[in-house]
Every structure is written in C-alpha cells, then in structure tokens.
Amino acid sequence: MNPSPEWYRPPAQILADLGIQEPADIDIEAIAEDCAATIRYQPLSGCAARIMGYKDRAIITIDKDCYRPRQRFSGGHELGHWMRDRGQVAFQCADKSFDQEWSADNPETRANRFASDLLLPGKMFRRYAHQKPPTFDSVQELAEIFCTSLTATAIRLVEYGELPAMLICNGPEKREWYVPNGDLRNKLWPELRPGTGSIAYSLLNGHGKSFSPRDVGAGEWVNDRNAHNYWVREDSRLLSNGIVLTLLWWKDETQLIDIDNAIEEQGSWRSDFRRE
Ligand SMILES: [Zn+2]
Incomplete structure (x- = not known):
C-alpha cells in the first residue's frame, strides 16, 4: 500500500480525537466535519454516494432514499476515499461496491475497510460480540447496536468473533x-x-x-x-x-x-x- 499522505488519520485515531467510545456516539456527519467533509442527502440515480473534493474541503452526497445503515456506510466509504485518495478525480460509488468489493486490493476495498474500522471499531465491537455465536441472529443484533449493514457486520463478527x-x-x-x-x-x-x-x-x-x-x-x-x-x-x-x-x-x-x-x-x- 502507498505510504499514508500527511492528512491521513486512521479511523481509530479519528474516534479517539473525538472521544467516541460507544456505538451510539459514532455520528457519521460530525466525524465527516472533523475530516473537513460535509455530508448532504439528496436523490441520486446511478450511484449510492459520491464525493467531490476541492482543495482541502469535500462534499459527500448520499442517496437520501437508501436505508440508514447503508447511508452511514456510504458516508464512511466516501470518507475513506477522501482520506486515502484525495487529489484524484471525484468518486462515484455504486451500491454493489459496498457488497462486492471486499477481497481485492483496490481503492473501493480500501474505502470499505476504512468505513468498517470507523463504524465497527475493533475494540468496541469485540466488547459487544463477546461469546456471540456466528449466526445471522447475532449479526442482526450487532447491526442494530452499531447501525450498520448485515454484510459489514457479518464480516466483523467473523474477523473478531471468538x-x-x-x-x-x-x-x-x-x-x-x-x-x-x-x-x-x-x-x-x-x-x-x-x-x-x-x-x-x-x-x-x-x-x-x-x-x-x-x-x-x-x-x-x-x-x-x-x-x-x-x-x-x-x-x-x-x-x-x-x-x-x-x-x-x-x-x-x-x-x-x-x-x-x-x-x-x-x-x-x-x-x-x-x-x-
Ligand atoms: Zn468508492
């Protein structure tokens, strides 16, 4: 992976800087503002979210008709592009990026990883996932606590479950x-x-x-x-x-x-x- 640019802060650092310790406090709009990006919601066709950056500010636009966990994940994903790939042309990210880009090493996968680390932070997640069996009932319960999608939460439960x-x-x-x-x-x-x-x-x-x-x-x-x-x-x-x-x-x-x-x-x- 490329060396991190000077403006890069890993998700754990961003959460620590804001004093966030509980899932309910992971406020994606406030976190984006802390990273010099503003999230707005409007109808989008052809993509689930996009980001436009200019100099050191960005606007993230998220489809207002997506369900809430997907909107939050889209926000985290676009923020991942903003932290990792700033200076490149604007990104438009389709819904399928969030479900299908998990194993290759490319900007979409890296943005998904960033979103996961931000919305399902390892230390916090382990605390809630302790001794939960790897089933979709557990995933659903955790997805409600963290307000995240089934896919992103299931990946976390496998990675951090016992x-x-x-x-x-x-x-x-x-x-x-x-x-x-x-x-x-x-x-x-x-x-x-x-x-x-x-x-x-x-x-x-x-x-x-x-x-x-x-x-x-x-x-x-x-x-x-x-x-x-x-x-x-x-x-x-x-x-x-x-x-x-x-x-x-x-x-x-x-x-x-x-x-x-x-x-x-x-x-x-x-x-x-x-x-x-
Ligand atoms: Zn993307």
Missing part, C-alpha cells in the same frame, strides 16, 4: 468473496460454489426464501479431502440483490482438530527427515 467461522458471499453467477477467521486461515478453503445439499444452493436456485440455520456436510462447502466426514453449521441469507451470504460455523471442531493433528504429524515427519 469461534471458528467463515463468511462466504455468492452471487447468482459466481462466488464473490469469502472471509475466514483466524482459526481457519490456511487450513480450509471454500469450494468455488456451494454443494447441492447446502442452504445457499437452495436460495441461489429459488428453492425457498429463508431457512433456519442447520448442520450440513462440510463437503458441501470446503475442499478438504476428508470433508465428507464432518459437519458444519450453515446459516445463509438471501439479500435483495440476489446475493447469498453464508455464515459457516465449525460448532463441532473435530475437523479442525484433525487438520491440526495432520499438520503437526507432517511437521514432525519433516523434522525427522531432516535429522537423518
């Missing part, structure tokens, strides 16, 4: 992105598309609109060769734009323990081999 989980976003045609938490990183990778026995498959193919979380074979989701021996708790939601978000929770951790043991055995086999 239980082994993965969030996967599937569009109608392809997988868009996935976020594993620390327990799964470099151990398990999702298949390109969910298996036919998954809830997500049913949602993507119009076989129902909502399902309760249930245990499905891990082989429906991950490409580990022994996956058919294990279960994973799946909770999937169909979003309005045809996207399906899935939270996978290794409630039964046997698969992860077995993978750890296999890695350990491989490691000791390698060190025996080196000794000979």
